[in-house]
Amino acid sequence: MKTLKDLAIIKAFVPEKIPNFVGTESMFDFVVWNLYDRIANGLKSFDLLCDNRRFYDAFLVAGNVLETCAVLSYIKDKQTEKERLENLNKYLARSAAGQLIKTLSWSDDLSKEVVWKAYESGLKLFAPVGDSIIKKQKSDKTDKEIHWDILDKLKYRDGSNADKKSLIYSNYVRPDPQGYVRAFSKTFDRLDNGNFERMYDKYCDFKHVNIMSNGVAAETMEEDIVDWAIEIMAAVVLYLQRYGLKPMDD
Known part of the structure; x- marks a missing residue:
């Protein structure tokens, strides 16, 4: 079952060790490693939430992980310095x-x-x-x-x-998270099958719902949406493994 394979990919992910920053590093290194750390922690939270069948929360975490990973790609995945x-x-x-x-x-x-x-x-x-x-x-x-x-x-x-x-x-031009995700989706289409942007749109819909209103807090998320999030989080792991950050010398 593909979902089980994707969950195994997420569970097996071991992030790179975050460098000990002392204030002399470049702003570039400081920013990209902090984004990487947020992604790694998000993947861990996503896995734990899925284990506890808190799928609504897991989906919201997945959307944030995807957004952060898209920003990381936007900054670092360019040809020239x-x-x-x-x-x-x-x-x-x-x-x-x-x-x-x-x-x-x-x-x-x-x-x-x-x-x-x-x-x-x-x-x-x-x-x-x-x-x-x-x-x-x-x-x-x-x-x-x-x-x-x-x-x-x-x-x-x-x-x-x-x-x-x-x-x-x-x-001034305002932040465009959808633009980051759109570019990430196109750049890494071989990993995400074009689903990154569609999942992010669904995440934005869910994020703006008042989950404490009547009938929403107890909502059961559709199984295919949960599987969708798991598949995309596995794709994020594959991206980090193939195109992620190299360890820095301490």
């Missing part, structure tokens, strides 16, 4: 922009010290890489110049948070 660093910067910039928007959503302004400190920290992460996700604009200025002009407006404590969020939304 230049392309890899460009995609790393885009990933960091989108993550930082998302964090800024979350922080700005906490209140109407930055008068509270805790909100201001969190916002300042987000700007420090966003400033060096934000030009990598500038939307196309009719301007003679470079993306970096446009980015710094926007930062000049974002860096002040006064003004409304709504205006600051509007600046970010209107000038």
